Amino acid sequence: MSTPSRTPTSSPSPRPASVATAPGPTRHRPVRGRPRLRTSYAQDLALLNTPAKRRSTIALVVVSFLVPFLVTDDLLLVFTLGLIASVGTIGLNLVTGYAGQVSLGHAFFIGVGAYTGAILGGSEDASVVGYGLPMLVWLPAAGLVAALLGALVGPIAVRLRGLYLAIVTLGLVFLGDHVFREADSLTGGPGVGRRGAQLEILGIDFNASGMLLGLEISRAQRQFFLALVFLIVFAVLARNLTRSGVGRAFAAVRDRDVAAEVIGIDITRTKMLAFALSSFFAGVTGAMYYAVIGVFEPGAFGLLLSVQYLAMVLIGGVATISGSIMGALFITALPRISQELAHVVPFISESATGGGLLSVFQLEAILYGLLIVGFLIFEPRGLYGIWLRIRNYWKGWPFSY
């Protein structure tokens, strides 16, 4: 029922100024037990718009919080790093997956974040600077500094596309690498390194073991919880971002930036925002990741790290949040997986110098390559695509479509 059109001609019947229409919808409460009966668009757009999604998300979070009590501490550290890397992957996915701007410079932003965090939050010693500020300061600061640098890249992306943009961002990595190596007083210099920031928030020290809330909780367990909360916060943030206007603008720019501009999207602003947001995620990841690792040195932020994050995005799933998490967890666990494989497969030695056909490190490198090639050929949508196929198989039950 729309109001009469504005055509002025030939309507003899009286058209009153105030048009009384039938009382329309009055309330927007969802109908119990009928999730598909959507009475407002808000229900349609909700983050968890079906009971199945609600239930499985709650179950997943509960299980995640139980993980530290089920696995050993050394494995837990792998998960912890995977969770933190997930945030960085989500960041790269925002700019590369959602906004379609290929970035090889992710390692640079992670490095910037790592050093900002370490300088602001680390303790001062003989060779390096450190201010020992609380985590509530150094964590956002690490993100903001990286974001600022990211925003500077944005305008370049407006002029360049695809391969050219990739090369430019690659340049960033080399610039960063050089600066990190030379700034001894900040980074400790190559081969020496420095300690990361202090992980302490709300009076809880995440580098110590001991009683917490009446439970004996080890250092690894504490760090896992911290990383889990960290990931949940940033994952929800990113998810909300991508389903809002900003996310849709990203997708529009990705699909065709000229067309996006025609429908009124400010390309410069959007691309800058994409790089800034992505870099913010990278910055906080860098600060957190190396705070958990402990000592790190400037060589860590080379091209390899960028490629590693790209691999996480590709294997996890381009332009998906949950895919980013899956990819990050998988790639961080890859060294551990190849180690476990070495126990089972006879011709793989566990040390770099030992006998056998392959060392674990070679195996890892080979797996890397195979996985990337394999995923690109067989499942370009990544791990998320595999999950999607499984889900659709059951969702369609008992039909196939």
Place this chain on the structure above:
Amino acid sequence: MSSSSLVAAGGARTSWTPESTLPRRVREHARSTPDRVTLREKNLGVWEEVTCAGYWDSAVLVGHALLALGTGVGDRVAVHSENRREWLYADIGTVAIRAVTVGLYPTNPAAEVLHVLRDSGAAVLIAEDQEQVDKALEVVDDLPDLRHIVYIEPRGITGRYTDRRLMSWEEFLALGAAHRSEHPGAVDRLVDEAEPGDVATLVYTSGTTGPPKGAMLTIANIEFATSIFRQEGSGFVTATPKDLIVSYLPLCHVAERAFTVWLNAASGTQVNFAESIDTVQQALRDVQPTIVFGVPRIWEKIVAGVHIRMSGASRLKRANFALWLKAADWIGSTLVANRGRHTLATRLVYAVGWLVLYRPLRERLGLGKARYAASGAAPIAPEVLKFFMGIGVPMHEVYGMTENSAIATGNRPGRVVLGTVGEPQVGTELRLDEQTGEVLTRHPGTFAGYWRNPEATAKTIDADGWLRTGDVGEWVDGTHLRITDRIKDIIITAGGKNIAPSEIENHLKASPYIKEAIVIGDRRKYLTALIGIELDTVGEWAQRQRIPFTTYRDLSEKSEVRKLVQGIVDETNRRFAEVETIKRFALLPKQLDHEDGELTATQKVKRSAIADQFAELIEGLYSETVGAGR
């Protein structure tokens, strides 16, 4: 057996007086539970809700608007629209001011629109959109009584049409608002003045034989029907405000009107309207109604759709479906033997099947929460009912017609006899004519007569108030009624055998590949059939068999398709006696259509029209030497 008169408890005909009217009931809901959602309509992807108070308010506004247009007591107001909220506002608003609602089928071509509007002498027409307005304007010169045409959807009309009679729904309601402020309470007064004998609606019969006749249903008739809905154990389901239904069949048909408007007024059910007739499947999935009414064609189509989609499923899913369908068949048979009640074994099998097939299947069909499903308005093949019973949809065949306010018999939950239309409803007297076996009913819901047609009325209601239904029936187990066929359709072969064609036809139509079957053989040596294939399923089948085809006609002329149909015909023949077997058949070269006059608005086959249209085809079945036509 045939002459036994059966009076169920609860009603001598004379002592029954209506307690309320439809508008009063709607008003009552609005006063007692104003904020409860009672109507929903999907628009632009969102289900818009209307509360009880909103429903009544809109109906009152329509009533005032009609008064403002000079509609008086007993005047006819026609509604020509798909199912939507405005249909209900118009219906209740019209009855509220003691006028008479006349419904038209949205598929009615202009000629039938002319017939119904002229016959009823409608003063106001509420048309849905440009399509319906065009039909009315095409014949408007022959309609002297028609003073106003209100259109609901302005698209294509505003600014382009200049007819003085046209008015938009908004303008119409604005008139009502103005009238209400001038004469507050005018509609309420008329609602209170309404008398049981007032004609509330004219329901035009589908007219398989002649032009449609308008059956007058009075307030008392409708009240009797609603009293059946409200009564526990009456044979229909006892609905509550928690029940949801999807309204999708034409509202001008008495069955849908009963399930939508009357049931809502009686019990406060929540009525849901789909975005359009094409999205009904989607709407069913969204709403998951608890009470579902369908005509056989709908149920057959659902079964056919399941088979099509299943044939495209992966191997494992097909195997799962086949296994559990077999189980469902067994459950269905056991239920049938047990009158619709479960045994321990069926419960166990059903529980496992529920997990792997029945629950997801029902959910996909929109029948996941169905606690009562009914089929009526035409005969249905028992196989189709059994399919639904097997997958856990409590399916009941009911029987009734326009002339008895859709109230005659129904299968009661737990007392289902498959192949019958159930037991007489509470308060319904039902007997079979001694000579012809025709079903006769008598109850307060028997209509007041045909509009301006006393001869037809006299032929239908006898002096004692018995209604001649025109259906031949017989008793099963002494309690349940089985309808053999329409009395006019009974075939008497040249050999003098009486044959009910609909039984054979329904057997054929139970196959997902067959949409239409018309058995022929009156005063002939043997039976033949015209068969129309179901384009969707046969098309899918042909694709899988790698048979290329272009059009419906091309497909039905393929020898492989003939062979496929032959198999179904042979299968059916095995179930019937020798004289009842179909010796030869022809495939219809086109899909039967309402526009071409081959089907009624309710998709019933007009036999006489078919006999004319395909005379050559039929003669071919009898004249050629046997075997040549195959």
